[in-house]
Amino acid sequence: xxxxxxxxxxxxxxxxxxxxxxxxxxxxxxxxxxxxxxxxxxxxxxxxxxxxxxxxxxxxxxxxxxxxxxxxxxxxxxxxxxxxxxxxxxxxxxxxxxxxxxxxxxxxxxxxxxxxxxxxxxxxxxxxxxxxxxxxxxxxxxxxxxxxxxxxxxxxxxxxxxxxxxxxxxxxxxxxxxxxxxxxxxxxxxxxxxxxxxxxxxxxxxxxxxxxxxxxxxxxxxxxxxxxxxxxxxxxxxxxxxxxxxxxxxxxxxxxxxxxxxxxxxxxxxxxxxxxxxxxxxxxxxxxxxxxxxxxxxxxxxxxxxxxxxxxxxxxxxxxxxxxxxxxxxxxxxxxxxxxxxxxxxxx
Amino acid sequence: xxxxxxxxxxxxxxxxxxxxxxxxxxxxxxxxxxxxxxxxxxxxxxxxxxxxxxxxxxxxxxxxxxxxxxxxxxxxxxxxxxxxxxxxxxxxxxxxxxxxxxxxxxxxxxxxxxxxxxxxxxxxxxxxxxxxxxxxxxxxxxxxxxxxxxxxxxxxxxxxxxxxxxxxxxxxxxxxxxxxxxxxxxxxxxxxxxxxxxxxxxxxxxxxxxxxxxxxxxxxxxxxxxxxxxxxxxxxxxxxxxxxxxxxxxxxxxxxxxxxxxxxxxxxxxxxxxxxxxxxxxxxxxxxxxxxxxxxxxxxxxxxxxxxxxxxxxxxxxxxxxxxxxxxxxxxxxxxxxxxxxxxxxxxxxxxxxx
Numbered sequence: 001x002x003x004x005x006x007x008x009x010x011x012x013x014x015x016x017x018x019x020x021x022x023x024x025x026x027x028x029x030x031x032x033x034x035x036x037x038x039x040x041x042x043x044x045x046x047x048x049x050x051x052x053x054x055x056x057x058x059x060x061x062x063x064x065x066x067x068x069x070x071x072x073x074x075x076x077x078x079x080x081x082x083x084x085x086x087x088x089x090x091x092x093x094x095x096x097x098x099x100x101x102x103x104x105x106x107x108x109x110x111x112x113x114x115x116x117x118x119x120x121x122x123x124x125x126x127x128x129x130x131x132x133x134x135x136x137x138x139x140x141x142x143x144x145x146x147x148x149x150x151x152x153x154x155x156x157x158x159x160x161x162x163x164x165x166x167x168x169x170x171x172x173x174x175x176x177x178x179x180x181x182x183x184x185x186x187x188x189x190x191x192x193x194x195x196x197x198x199x200x201x202x203x204x205x206x207x208x209x210x211x212x213x214x215x216x217x218x219x220x221x222x223x224x225x226x227x228x229x230x231x232x233x234x235x236x237x238x239x240x241x242x243x244x245x246x247x248x249x250x251x252x253x254x255x256x257x258x259x260x261x262x263x264x265x266x267x268x269x270x271x272x273x274x275x276x277x278x279x280x281x282x283x284x285x286x287x288x289x290x291x292x293x294x295x296x297x298x299x300x301x302x303x304x305x306x307x308x309x310x311x312x313x314x315x316x317x318x319x320x321x322x323x324x325x326x327x328x329x330x331x332x333x334x335x336x337x338x339x340x341x342x343x344x345x346x347x348x
Numbered sequence: 349x350x351x352x353x354x355x356x357x358x359x360x361x362x363x364x365x366x367x368x369x370x371x372x373x374x375x376x377x378x379x380x381x382x383x384x385x386x387x388x389x390x391x392x393x394x395x396x397x398x399x400x401x402x403x404x405x406x407x408x409x410x411x412x413x414x415x416x417x418x419x420x421x422x423x424x425x426x427x428x429x430x431x432x433x434x435x436x437x438x439x440x441x442x443x444x445x446x447x448x449x450x451x452x453x454x455x456x457x458x459x460x461x462x463x464x465x466x467x468x469x470x471x472x473x474x475x476x477x478x479x480x481x482x483x484x485x486x487x488x489x490x491x492x493x494x495x496x497x498x499x500x501x502x503x504x505x506x507x508x509x510x511x512x513x514x515x516x517x518x519x520x521x522x523x524x525x526x527x528x529x530x531x532x533x534x535x536x537x538x539x540x541x542x543x544x545x546x547x548x549x550x551x552x553x554x555x556x557x558x559x560x561x562x563x564x565x566x567x568x569x570x571x572x573x574x575x576x577x578x579x580x581x582x583x584x585x586x587x588x589x590x591x592x593x594x595x596x597x598x599x600x601x602x603x604x605x606x607x608x609x610x611x612x613x614x615x616x617x618x619x620x621x622x623x624x625x626x627x628x629x630x631x632x633x634x635x636x637x638x639x640x641x642x643x644x645x646x647x648x649x650x651x652x653x654x655x656x657x658x659x660x661x662x663x664x665x666x667x668x669x670x671x672x673x674x675x676x677x678x679x680x681x682x683x684x685x686x687x688x689x690x691x692x693x694x695x696x697x698x699x700x701x702x703x
Binding site: 055056080082083084085086088089090093094095097098100101102103113114115116117118119139177178179184210 | 405408410417418508512513514515517524528602605606607608610611612613614616653654657658660663664667
């Protein structure tokens, strides 16, 4: 009987330990909670939350850095960044739900799928939130802030690769995920242009592969491409993770300098590969400006000075006045081409 | 478990003498109120109370709705997964089966097949996928870990073949609304009724039928189970068919809830499901576990995730918390087992001093 009691208390103690450790972990986490996001939309108490495609992506970090600067400059009382660790569409939904419940006034979202987030976004909207899309569009937003005109991005990458391979030969594309909205849009513009522009008549797109914006997978896909297509002259990687992984593979392989690589990359990540001759030129916009403009667009929507109609204009702080174009899209600026001469001028 | 300890230790000592006062395990209310399942429920309730107090806006019907919508896929898959792990097998291909189902549903709907036949055909795809696993594991006798690692890749690959890099999104809006609709003001999603039916079906099968008792026997010893007349192969085959069907239901739910059929739907979900099942007290070696414990565990993980997200805690912390919980849940029973054995051996030594 006595033993029975000690066994029982042992079990209870074990349960208590489990509970205590869980509670400890939870209170420690809850300690970082913010208090500033009220539900009422008084202009001086507005909150903004950025939901990127995924966290811990160097490109996204720069966009979000700009976004937080913008949020502060635009006068938001609180700004938050939340998001999933994997770039899947459905994982964003629970973050949107949590933000809806938290009563956030402006949601800035880079959608992993243009439709999958919409039921949740509609709920946020009906609760009074304004929705700004950035980086990758969604079919249910008030405004979309685009880095550049999608077609320009596609064309600049084609121009670069054509120049680097001398206008003829086999090329391949190493993209992000097979469903990524913006990458697929650029790729379809590239395919159209390759088919219709006589300058590119001798360039053949032989493969499209997907590195899923995962460094290792992209590296292996690059390796696979070069094995599968021995005559490959160039690779376009319209994603920062993909181009960095491909450059790393090329720089240590026999193909260094033989196979051209271009696409969209971060100067800080690409600097060594430009210096060692693996990559001659690549393109990108200044991602920080994207987040910056998105924050100001959010403020203009939230304080009611614009509704997202074509022709609306709003002040975007240091970047001057921006105008809402067709289809509720705001363009930040033209893409920049980086090469050995100018890459040291940029730090992101 | 105390029985097995007793017998192994006693083979070294005297077999003719029994130890007085050695409990044979809890009975009656003790068993219900102090068992591992009950502890999971207490931890769940306590967690909910802690969050309701510490996280603003957590205590509301909105939470119930969003939280349940989030955990439904895991909850559904955890049911047949519990049965499979109890038999000592595993299925890693469930998330890929759900993805394949989602892709098939999308393509069928886009090609003009009505929504009802499309859903029925998609369920069929899930059943076929499960039957394929079942055949390889039960009939051919291959190890389920190897088979389902293979089909994990195979089914995801087939999903990509079926739908490619497209996403089908234009499902009937009424259907999307139905999936996310709530029962009145309770915040409980309507589809929870279906989920409850699934939980009840698997709970009754496992705990109240000879078939269910047979699954535990198979988990302890396949050979012994066969000798007492349990149809091991047939049982396993049907379990895989069942999990295929449930995975298909999850695929359809996922497609309609996110109104998007894509090849990467539900990717990575298998590990979440298995983690929840193990946290719920199911032994990875088979032979041990219960449905109530698993249900509480799924809800516990879901609650922690949702609350921390609402508290804007980074996902990095979330996966660390989930991982730590899983480790703790594995460590605590083994520590208490070791303690019990140590106490028991000390008693044996005291009562049998000759050694």
